Amino acid sequence: MLYINCPHCGMRSQNEFSYGGDASVKRPSLNKEVSDQEWDNFVYNRKSLRGKHLELWQHISGCRQWIKVERDTSTHEIFRTFKADEEVAK
Amino acid sequence: MTQGFRIENGGLIDRNKKLSFKFNGKKYFGYEGDTLASALLANGVHLVGRSFKYHRPRGFFGAGVDEPYAVVQLYRNGETEPNIKATEQELFEGLEAKSVNCWPSVNFDIGAINNFLKIFLPAGFYYKTFMWPKSFWYRIYEPFIRKAAGLGVASIDHDKERYEHKYEYCDLLIAGSGPSGLAGAYAAAKNGAKVILAEDKPRFGGSLLTSDVNIGNQSGKDWAEGMITELKAMPNVVVKNRSQIFGYYDHNMLVMSEKVSDHLPKTKKYHPNKRLWYIRAKEVLISSGSIERPIVFGNNDTPGVMLSSAAKEYLKVYGVLVGRKPLVFTNNDSGYETAIEFKKHGVDPIILDTRKNPKSEIIDEAKNLGIHIKNSYVVAAAQGYKKVKSADIASISDDKKQLGKIENIQCDCICVSGFWTPTIHLASQSGNKTKFKEEIDAFVPGTSKQNETSLGAANGIFSLEETLKTSFKAGGELSKKITENENNVAIPNVVEKKSSQHDKFWCVPLPKGKNYKRFLDFQNDVAVSDIEIALREGYRSIEHVKRYTTLGMATDQGKTSNLNGLQLVSEIENKVVPAVGHTTFRPPYTPISIGAIVGREVGKHTKPTRKSPIHTWHEKNNAVFVDAGVWLRPRYYKRGNENLFEASKREAKNVRTNVGVCDVTTLGKIDVKGPDAAEFLNRVYTNAWLKLPVGKARYGVMLREDGIVMDDGTTTRISENHYHMTTTTAQAANVLSHLEYYLQLVWPELNVNVVSTTEQWAGAAIAGPKSRDLLQKLFPNSDVSNEGLPFMGYTEADLFGVKARIFRISFSGELAYEVNVVSDYGNFMWEKIIEIGEEFKIQPYGTEALSTLRIEMGHVAGSELDGRTIPYDTALEGLVSKKKDFIGKRSLQKSAFTAEDRQRIVGVVPIDKKTSIPEGSHLVKDAKAPLPNPKLGHISASCWSVEYDNPFSLAILKNGKNMIGEKLFAMSPLKNKIIPVEIVSSHYVDPKGERVRS
Numbered sequence A: 001m002l003y004i005n006c007p008h009c010g011m012r013s014q015n016e017f018s019y020g021g022d023a024s025v026k027r028p029s030l031n032k033e034v035s036d037q038e039w040d041n042f043v044y045n046r047k048s049l050r051g052k053h054l055e056l057w058q059h060i061s062g063c064r065q066w067i068k069v070e071r072d073t074s075t076h077e078i079f080r081t082f083k084a085d086e087e088v089a090k
Numbered sequence B: 001m002t003q004g005f006r007i008e009n010g011g012l013i014d015r016n017k018k019l020s021f022k023f024n025g026k027k028y029f030g031y032e033g034d035t036l037a038s039a040l041l042a043n044g045v046h047l048v049g050r051s052f053k054y055h056r057p058r059g060f061f062g063a064g065v066d067e068p069y070a071v072v073q074l075y076r077n078g079e080t081e082p083n084i085k086a087t088e089q090e091l092f093e094g095l096e097a098k099s100v101n102c103w104p105s106v107n108f109d110i111g112a113i114n115n116f117l118k119i120f121l122p123a124g125f126y127y128k129t130f131m132w133p134k135s136f137w138y139r140i141y142e143p144f145i146r147k148a149a150g151l152g153v154a155s156i157d158h159d160k161e162r163y164e165h166k167y168e169y170c171d172l173l174i175a176g177s178g179p180s181g182l183a184g185a186y187a188a189a190k191n192g193a194k195v196i197l198a199e200d201k202p203r204f205g206g207s208l209l210t211s212d213v214n215i216g217n218q219s220g221k222d223w224a225e226g227m228i229t230e231l232k233a234m235p236n237v238v239v240k241n242r243s244q245i246f247g248y249y250d251h252n253m254l255v256m257s258e259k260v261s262d263h264l265p266k267t268k269k270y271h272p273n274k275r276l277w278y279i280r281a282k283e284v285l286i287s288s289g290s291i292e293r294p295i296v297f298g299n300n301d302t303p304g305v306m307l308s309s310a311a312k313e314y315l316k317v318y319g320v321l322v323g324r325k326p327l328v329f330t331n332n333d334s335g336y337e338t339a340i341e342f343k344k345h346g347v348d349p350i351i352l353d354t355r356k357n358p359k360s361e362i363i364d365e366a367k368n369l370g371i372h373i374k375n376s377y378v379v380a381a382a383q384g385y386k387k388v389k390s391a392d393i394a395s396i397s398d399d400k401k402q403l404g405k406i407e408n409i410q411c412d413c414i415c416v417s418g419f420w421t422p423t424i425h426l427a428s429q430s431g432n433k434t435k436f437k438e439e440i441d442a443f444v445p446g447t448s449k450q451n452e453t454s455l456g457a458a459n460g461i462f463s464l465e466e467t468l469k470t471s472f473k474a475g476g477e478l479s480k481k482i483t484e485n486e487n488n489v490a491i492p493n494v495v496e497k498k499s500s501q502h503d504k505f506w507c508v509p510l511p512k513g514k515n516y517k518r519f520l521d522f523q524n525d526v527a528v529s530d531i532e533i534a535l536r537e538g539y540r541s542i543e544h545v546k547r548y549t550t551l552g553m554a555t556d557q558g559k560t561s562n563l564n565g566l567q568l569v570s571e572i573e574n575k576v577v578p579a580v581g582h583t584t585f586r587p588p589y590t591p592i593s594i595g596a597i598v599g600r601e602v603g604k605h606t607k608p609t610r611k612s613p614i615h616t617w618h619e620k621n622n623a624v625f626v627d628a629g630v631w632l633r634p635r636y637y638k639r640g641n642e643n644l645f646e647a648s649k650r651e652a653k654n655v656r657t658n659v660g661v662c663d664v665t666t667l668g669k670i671d672v673k674g675p676d677a678a679e680f681l682n683r684v685y686t687n688a689w690l691k692l693p694v695g696k697a698r699y700g701v702m703l704r705e706d707g708i709v710m711d712d713g714t715t716t717r718i719s720e721n722h723y724h725m726t727t728t729t730a731q732a733a734n735v736l737s738h739l740e741y742y743l744q745l746v747w748p749e750l751n752v753n754v755v756s757t758t759e760q761w762a763g764a765a766i767a768g769p770k771s772r773d774l775l776q777k778l779f780p781n782s783d784v785s786n787e788g789l790p791f792m793g794y795t796e797a798d799l800f801g802v803k804a805r806i807f808r809i810s811f812s813g814e815l816a817y818e819v820n821v822v823s824d825y826g827n828f829m830w831e832k833i834i835e836i837g838e839e840f841k842i843q844p845y846g847t848e849a850l851s852t853l854r855i856e857m858g859h860v861a862g863s864e865l866d867g868r869t870i871p872y873d874t875a876l877e878g879l880v881s882k883k884k885d886f887i888g889k890r891s892l893q894k895s896a897f898t899a900e901d902r903q904r905i906v907g908v909v910p911i912d913k914k915t916s917i918p919e920g921s922h923l924v925k926d927a928k929a930p931l932p933n934p935k936l937g938h939i940s941a942s943c944w945s946v947e948y949d950n951p952f953s954l955a956i957l958k959n960g961k962n963m964i965g966e967k968l969f970a971m972s973p974l975k976n977k978i979i980p981v982e983i984v985s986s987h988y989v990d991p992k993g994e995r996v997r998s
């Protein structure tokens, strides 16, 4: 079970969180013309990386905040965690 | 029966507490502190089971967790548990156990015929023998295997024991209470660290309980006792026996199974049987010790052949002689300790040492005691069927390839020591890439991956002095990092007679002309010849060899067999062991009860049950409940002998003619507040929300980004910046997360807050032509006329002193209202409605009637919004705004979603107007078409229309728009039904929706 540092609450076990997928995906703005390809990339196409991955988790049984977690998908190592509105420097 | 093999004095058992027990129906006696194994051995019982494949007789091989043979079916307090190791099960008064894997009995076993038909079951026999002909599988092979093989039998009764889970956090977790664990724990505890020390056995001390050493001028055992006493007294230390740490998971989380009650005849009141600990440790000290390796020789599975350390433990801990004519076969000093122990109790052992000229203090001691030692000697084969009777021994050449002349000597047990294998399972589970250590012929932990440090024998260190030195140091340094305290602990002086020098020898060559079975894996009956076959047939990867031969795949997970198997593969393949590599260790280290893993989450406790505040009333009024997610909802209220069909028909009919009331507390409710709330709803829902006035409700549909309908419900504008959203019961939690996602991540600029209010409000839906009359009596001071409270209107009112919210919304399609009060007054509201509604012939109605009412109205619910439908499919496209953008809108342009013959909701009526159509039936054009019959659609919901008194269903049908009037067939292979049907509009009753506005 992962041990995740919620930026709002501190270290909490994984069973308090729910997974929310790739955090690098940006939703196209509202009322903007979007090509099929662009839209499909947003809705469906994911890289399924092996290695360092920035992903979303929601602290669902805690503060209910969505957070960003930088995690290695093959080793489960967690490098950093961020608040929803924090910019993530590469 | 006397305990003929129990020595007069000594051991750590309590001789004042005599216990009786039964094995295979026969009564025996033992003492408190015995294991089932030691008590049986004290009674001279060596035959305890049959092997898995050849059904060869099986005795005891070890004295603990590594035991491959002595697996029994245990009976305790009216319950039975399979696959219990007799070497781990503590004796209690009235214990009963039976052998497994024998039929009809342990002494006469029909399966043993396999032993004489060896060609029948060589390596890979599962894959080869049972392949052809296919038709033999069910009739012959499978029943045969099931009867002849298999270990114990799981009980089919409900387990009456209770199991608990516990979460714990600590600075240092120490796995094992031998010398390294005690030293590490002590040093850490002295630095003020929060320490948990776990020992899987009932007694603390590990190897110190049986080894002949001195620490700090006292015996190893006394030193261990002193340490434990001191540790137990420290407030920052938790010391646990009978507690096996069996899994090392991510981020330094380890799981431990504590056997709270297994050693007692009966679990004490309020105690669990086992307690599962989830421990998050900052640092882990792995002090799990080592397991003695066997040396492989002919018939080495005969009862009476056992590990020399086990023989020593039975003697020193339990006061039991495993034989009176022991032969000790060793390649290192450990065998000498066992032999000396025998000698001290008046038994004359013979030592066969593979080494030519070994030297150490302990060897000198053995010589001085007059023990007969034969150097450069081996056991070629054990003789005897159900028990060792003699041994064929021979000298061995210096290159260990040639045997001398075979001699047969009498003996009744053979105690084997092939040196020690570090228990690296936990380190390996943590992700540590282990490495091969040439000097000890075994794998040891490599570089730590998580915060784990292996100590002592678990780290391949076999000198006690070195072990204590490094373990005190590790415990001290790791704890200092955490607590910033430093209290140096003096390292005691150590006297050890043993050297850790050993002979690199693990398998005795076959004597000329002999074809003895030489076993590697004793539980799965994998012999040297099986590995040879696998390699001859081209298997190379150790993982493949393992699976083909089943080496190390039994319940002992190869604790005594893995390394010898690797040695054999490397020898045949001419590779070094590290190049062969070992198979991966996975949790659990040892079998763990399913009950312990499940814990309290049994039956109704798997998920919490949610009940509405009106639940008790429902119960008192004969409600029959149904699970709606985690909620319990009344399905119908039974009157007299009514069944579900009759009751729900009556309830639905009463809504259509008079008035009914339904508990709708379970609906999800979310408060949406803030100056940008309207804009937010406008983006979340497909329809327009910017112009909804205060005091009005609106029905809304929300999509996922892929265009599929996520949920529907009504949302009401309570005040300028305050909306009350409702969701379906099932989607309440998902919708809240969905809203939070957009507010926190996508549109953080919107000033809106959302919070669940599901539990704050109790709700009652009042529906039927007489609902307004009832409402007027409930709220005499409010204007609830059609003008005062029009369809989709909202008002706040006073319900006999309780503030209530009234929404004029309808799911049943009748004139209807929903009244909400704060939950604490839910029952009060309900009783008032029933009381005052009496004159209007009110009846409560359950979910079954509710379904009937919505189905015949063509209102969609979860069975249509099933995660595969877009608004058009459920006839909700009228709610999809063309002007504004919203979540999922772009996806609706996809060609599949705009196809002319797109699926769409329709109504379905059986042509005979009698036969109900099973939900899930497929709609097909031609009932006689060859299979697979092309499916045009499926029945999503069925009811008995109370309006027309005939069956009616909803379906999602391809090209549904143009199918009205068509005749099709509804096929249900499950119910074996083919029903001719006609497609009609989904709005079967009141298609214009006049009633809700009346």
Ligand SMILES: [Zn+2]
Binding pocket: A006, A007, A008, A009, A010, A059, A062, A063, A064, A065
């Ligand atoms: Zn949090």
